[in-house]
Each structure stands twice: as structure tokens, then as C-alpha cells.
Amino acid sequence: MSDNVCLQLPVSVVNRATTSTDRSEYLLNLLENILPPSDTKSVNEELKKTFTFNKYRTKHVRRKPKKVTFLTARKRSELGLNKLDNRINLKYVDALALNQLWLEYMRQMLGVNNFTDLPQGPVEPNWDNIGQQLLKADFHGAKIVVIRSKCPSLVGIHGIVLQDTKCTFRVIGEDSIIRTIPKDTAVFKICLGNVNLQLFGRELCVRPAERSVKKFKSARVPDL
Structure with missing residues (x-):
């Protein structure tokens, strides 16, 4: 049994392996067979449409934290900027x-x-x-x-x-x-x-x- 693991697959099995093109044709034939004739006319156009949630992913933009360009009220209080004395x-x-x-x-x-x-x-x-x-x-x-x-x-x-x-x-x-x-x-x-x-x-x-x-x-x- 272990000797057969590395053997090449028979040609009959390789020919039956599905590809992405075969899947598309299979899906098209399936839809044409099960859908009413009035709907099969638009099947090709519908399959050509791309859906964002299926084929594309939005790029995650990492936002850089904004630099604080001013002193907060707490910082001003700690530095004593609001205090006036002699x-x-x-x-x-x-x-x-x-x-x-x-x-x-x-x-x-x-x-x-x-x-x-x-x-x-x-x-x-x-x-x-x-x-x-x-x-x-x-x-x-x-x-x-x-x-x-x-x-x-x-x-x-x-x-x-x-x-x-x-x-x-x-x-x-x-x-x-x-x-x-x-x-x-x-x-x-x-x-x-x-x-x-x-x-x-x-x-x-x-x-x-x-x-x-x-x-x-x-x-x-x-x-x-």
C-alpha cells in the first residue's frame, strides 16, 4: 500500500480533475438547466460582475496618531502657567x-x-x-x-x-x-x-x- 503512494495517477483520473474553467462551465450549464428560459439570457452578464466582498479586500490603512501641538489644561496646571504670584x-x-x-x-x-x-x-x-x-x-x-x-x-x-x-x-x-x-x-x-x-x-x-x-x-x- 505504501509503495503506491508515490505512483503517478492514471490518465483517466487526471483528465477528470476539475479546473477553475471547468467549474465555471459546469456552473453555467447547471444554471441554464435549472433556471427558466426567461432568466438564462442574463446569466452570462451576471457571472461577469465582480463583488467587492468576494474578490477584493479593502486595504487597512493604519492611521498615525496625531501629534499634540498644544498643552492640555492639565499640563498647563502642572507647569504652573495659569498661576501668577509675586x-x-x-x-x-x-x-x-x-x-x-x-x-x-x-x-x-x-x-x-x-x-x-x-x-x-x-x-x-x-x-x-x-x-x-x-x-x-x-x-x-x-x-x-x-x-x-x-x-x-x-x-x-x-x-x-x-x-x-x-x-x-x-x-x-x-x-x-x-x-x-x-x-x-x-x-x-x-x-x-x-x-x-x-x-x-x-x-x-x-x-x-x-x-x-x-x-x-x-x-x-x-x-x-
Whole structure:
């Protein structure tokens, strides 16, 4: 029995071996025999169609992980980037350049070359629009002075804003000391060169990113 394993197959057996062509012809003959005559006309066309799930496989594209190009909130907190205190040795003169950038930003935002061109009262045109733009502005770099407050010790504090949060201003004074001023209890004077404007801090108790898209009501007169 073991001697016959390596023997060549007889010709009669080899001739009966099926190939892919034989299978196709067999399938075609089978379908023509079992299908009604009305359906056999389209058999050849149907067999020529290719089906994606049968003959082709989609190439698996390996996606490369996106590189993080910014610091997450947790990373910023761990690095202490959101913290401002007097240990960072920041001087008032260092913040003057930030104030100049802020003044240029305000000129572009208000659409004026000189702040003296701003309307002087509610009867002048564009008054409401300027008021809306001021409330939406970002105050990082602004020179501010507390002119009224429920807390008397806050009155007179002035400096350049280093951090504008939802409820506070962090300012650096001329003595290079960083102080925190709550917004909702104070009225601020905003220095635009030779022009001074008053803003109620209660109207600014919104995060700067949210405040820039918020619509403020101009009819209501806020109370300290």
C-alpha cells in the first residue's frame, strides 16, 4: 500500500480533475438547466460582475496618531502657567509692551485711529455699538483703575491687567506687586491713551472667550 503512494495517477483520473474553467462551465450549464428560459439570457452578464466582498479586500490603512501641538489644561496646571504670584519676579516695565499691544488691538476692534474719535455721549451715533465692543473686548494688557467699590480698600488700585478671569482681574501695579481685584464689586476706569472710560465690573463677569460672542443688553443700567 505504501509503495503506491508515490505512483503517478492514471490518465483517466487526471483528465477528470476539475479546473477553475471547468467549474465555471459546469456552473453555467447547471444554471441554464435549472433556471427558466426567461432568466438564462442574463446569466452570462451576471457571472461577469465582480463583488467587492468576494474578490477584493479593502486595504487597512493604519492611521498615525496625531501629534499634540498644544498643552492640555492639565499640563498647563502642572507647569504652573495659569498661576501668577509675586514670586515670578515680573516688573511693571515688562508689562508696558503688553499694554501697547492692547491699545493697538482696541484701535482695530473699535475701528478708530485715535481714541478721541470715540462718541462722547448716548446721543451720538455709534454709541451703542462701541459699548457692545467694549464689553466684548479682551482686557489682557489694559490699564485699569478702581474708582468705586463696595470694598473701600480696593478704591485707587491701578495697574496693567495680566490675567482676565471670569470674576477677577489680576493686575500688576507700578510697585511690581500683583493684586487680585474682584469684578462684581467694583467700577473700573479703562485708560485708552488720553481717553478714560468707565465700565461696571459686574458686566464683565464672564470668561473672555465667552464674553466675545455674548450679546449684552444696552437698555439696562447696572447698579454697583
